[in-house]
Amino acid sequence: MSVESLEAAIRRVGSSVTLLRDAAARPHTFPVAPEFTNWRSEQHAWRSTCALLDQSHHMTDLFVSGPDAARLLSDFGVNSFANFAPGRAKQYVACNADGYFIGDAILFHLDEGHYDVVGHPTVPNWLQYQAEAGGYDVTFDRDDNSADRPSGPPRFYRYELQGPNAPALLEKLTGAPLPDVKFFHTTEFTIAGHRVRALRHGMAGRPGFELFGPWAEGDDVLAAIREVGAGFGLVRAGAKAYSTANLESGWIPTAVPAVFGPDEQGYREWLGADALGSLGGSLHTDDITDYYLTPYDLGYGRNVRFDHDFHGRAALERHAENAHRHKVTLVWNPDDVADLVRSLAEPGTPAKYLELPKARYAFFHVDRVLAGGGGAGGTDVGLSLDAGYIANEQAFVSLATVDGAAAEPGTEVRLLWGEEPNSAKPAVEPHRQREIRATVAPAPYVRAVRESYRR
Numbered sequence: 484m485s486v487e488s489l490e491a492a493i494r495r496v497g498s499s500v501t502l503l504r505d506a507a508a509r510p511h512t513f514p515v516a517p518e519f520t521n522w523r524s525e526q527h528a529w530r531s532t533c534a535l536l537d538q539s540h541h542m543t544d545l546f547v548s549g550p551d552a553a554r555l556l557s558d559f560g561v562n563s564f565a566n567f568a569p570g571r572a573k574q575y576v577a578c579n580a581d582g583y584f585i586g587d588a589i590l591f592h593l594d595e596g597h598y599d600v601v602g603h604p605t606v607p608n609w610l611q612y613q614a615e616a617g618g619y620d621v622t623f624d625r626d627d628n629s630a631d632r633p634s635g636p637p638r639f640y641r642y643e644l645q646g647p648n649a650p651a652l653l654e655k656l657t658g659a660p661l662p663d664v665k666f667f668h669t670t671e672f673t674i675a676g677h678r679v680r681a682l683r684h685g686m687a688g689r690p691g692f693e694l695f696g697p698w699a700e701g702d703d704v705l706a707a708i709r710e711v712g713a714g715f716g717l718v719r720a721g722a723k724a725y726s727t728a729n730l731e732s733g734w735i736p737t738a739v740p741a742v743f744g745p746d747e748q749g750y751r752e753w754l755g756a757d758a759l760g761s762l763g764g765s766l767h768t769d770d771i772t773d774y775y776l777t778p779y780d781l782g783y784g785r786n787v788r789f790d791h792d793f794h795g796r797a798a799l800e801r802h803a804e805n806a807h808r809h810k811v812t813l814v815w816n817p818d819d820v821a822d823l824v825r826s827l828a829e830p831g832t833p834a835k836y837l838e839l840p841k842a843r844y845a846f847f848h849v850d851r852v853l854a855g856g857g858g859a860g861g862t863d864v865g866l867s868l869d870a871g872y873i874a875n876e877q878a879f880v881s882l883a884t885v886d887g888a889a890a891e892p893g894t895e896v897r898l899l900w901g902e903e904p905n906s907a908k909p910a911v912e913p914h915r916q917r918e919i920r921a922t923v924a925p926a927p928y929v930r931a932v933r934e935s936y937r938r
Contacts (some may be wrong), residue, residue: 490748492756499743499771503762503847505907510761510846513722514540514629514738522840523874525724528690530875532716533646535708536725538693539637540629545600545607546638549621552598555614556590559798561778563788569594572667572682576607576778576786582798583741583775587783591669591682604631604758605740612753613794640701642708643684645691645728648715653692656711675700675707685732685932713870726841727871733810735781735868735882735928739774739847756844761908763845765916766866774849776866777802780884782810782926809864809890812928813898814854815870815879816920823900823917835901835914841871842879844910852883855895855920864889867898873928882926894923 487495496502515537528534530704557564561576570924575590586609588602600607607625609910614621626638644652650661657672664670664683672679682693696704709717731734739762742750764765766774778787779802789800826833838844848868853861865885872879881898889896 487756488752489754489756491756493743493751498769500577500762500769500774502756502768503739503759504767505900506757506759506761508757508760508846509630510844510910512541512630513725515725516625516721517723519719522721522723522727525718525720526727526840527714527717528720529645529728531646533644533648533652533712534716534718534720534724536643536645536713536720536728538640538641538643538725539698541722542601542641543604543607543628543631544626544638545610546624546626547598547600547610548596548624549619550620551614551619552596553620555610555617555619555621556598556600557791557793558617559610559613559794560590561787561793561795562590563790565790567592569597570669572669574667574783574786575600575606576783577609578794578795578799579741579744580746580777580798581741581744582777582795582800582802584738584778584781584783585740585742586738589682589834593680603737603761604628608754608758609722609740609750612750612856615753616749624910633812638698638702640698641693641695642701642705643691643693644708645685648717649691652708652712652715652717655714656707675703679704715804723840727873728738729869729884730812730871730873730880731875731927731929733782733812733882734930735810735884737847738776738781738868739771739849741772741775743771761848761910762847763843763902763908763911764847764849764867765851765901765903766849767902767904774847774866776884777807779803780808782884793853806887808884808886810882810884810926811865811890811892812894812924812926813867813881813883813921814924814928815881815898816922817879819917819919820879823919826917832913832915834857834917836912836914837900839872840874843869843871845908850881851899852889852921853886853897853899853918854889855897861897864896876929878928880924880928881921890923892924896921900908 493499572591577585586605588606591599598900631743684693685691721808790922850867867881867883898919
């Protein structure tokens with residue numbers, strides 16, 4: 484039986500928005516234990532001691548090699564590739580021919596001419612299609628996430644150590660002083676007799692490392708980490724806590740990819756109908772381009788380098804010269820959050836259920852952000868794209884992109900929570916929309932992350 488393409492599914496349903504809003508696809512999941520203790524304590528650990536996060540299962544790896552590997556990545560990435568030597572990594576960003584965002588992923592240069600694209604499937608799919616359509620001489624070796632992998636374990640284990648005790652833990656674990664490694668550079672450790680690659684990372688304003696290596700060695704490495712970690716307050720963090728880490732670091736995990744124009748028809752015919760996922764939130768428009776964003780809207784202006792020719796460069800240069808939205812954190816009003824939750828215990832149709840700690844109920848979540856002030860309607864000033872609770876700040880927040888005037892910290896705005904009309908997604912129950920007052924704050928929201936995340 485042939486797999487229906489995305490293009491065929493859109494034609495069958497009549498609208499890309501309708502297809503995505505009613506999609507039965509699950510919201511993004513982390514196929515690890517939801518909690519090892521409780522998600523509040525696990526969130527606290529990356530701020531106070533050290534958290535161990537298992538990243539082995541929820542991301543797709545696309546290994547790219549061959550004579551044209553570097554050219555392919557450069558042709559479809561907004562990033563500079565000057566001095567991108569083995570042992571380095573970067574947040575890779577791709578856009579369409581009109582300069583609108585396709586997706587992002589972490590790109591590792593593992594060894595000379597060998598790369599690993601890690602993240603949601605969006606960028607791996609885009610690169611695979613472009614390589615086939617453009618006749619690039621590359622070899623792909625794809626390892627899907629554990630929810631989509633047909634069988635067997637992942638290729639790599641990935642364990643992240645984050646928190647103020649992580650450096651001392653690693654020194655004890657490896658028996659050597661911690662090397663001076665720059666942000667998003669890699670080094671190597673020996674742990675439990677195994678060679679372990681390590682990416683210098685950080686999400687809580689403290690030095691951290693993502694450790695990875697062959698899956699068969701993962702149990703040995705994990706056991707060694709846990710044994711030594713017992714003396715450093717190590718706490719294993721489950722899927723619930725891990726899903727909220729981006730709220731502290733300010734990374735927006737998903738945005739609707741700009742793949743629905745005439746230029747992308749071939750891609751939609753190549754891509755399976757269920758490859759993108761579902762769309763949720765209070766923004767409801769028949770025009771899919773209303774969901775499009777530029778890399779600048781998402782805070783990726785620092786990643787864009789016009790030192791090479793790439794897909795969408797001319798359009799992106801125009802976007803760079805024009806006003807654009809700014810990534811911010813919205814801090815939700817506690818009284819309005821309480822009222823929303825209270826509606827679940829009152830007669831009548833309640834508000835949309837607010838999941839804790841992560842409230843996103845679709846893969847792509849897009850809520851309207853309105854100018855401050857009460858009353859029906861209101862001027863749209865931006866989009867809220869991911870929401871949840873930060874126990875370390877005792878705050879319910881969302882990551883948003885808003886117009887220039889509304890991006891000033893302290894600005895009062897309103898977020899429209901829930902769908903009208905209610906969509907047919909399995910995660911959506913009958914509910915009514917509610918307005919949530921919110922205050923604009925910087926992204927990242929946590930001061931320590933803003934000041935030291937990339938050091």
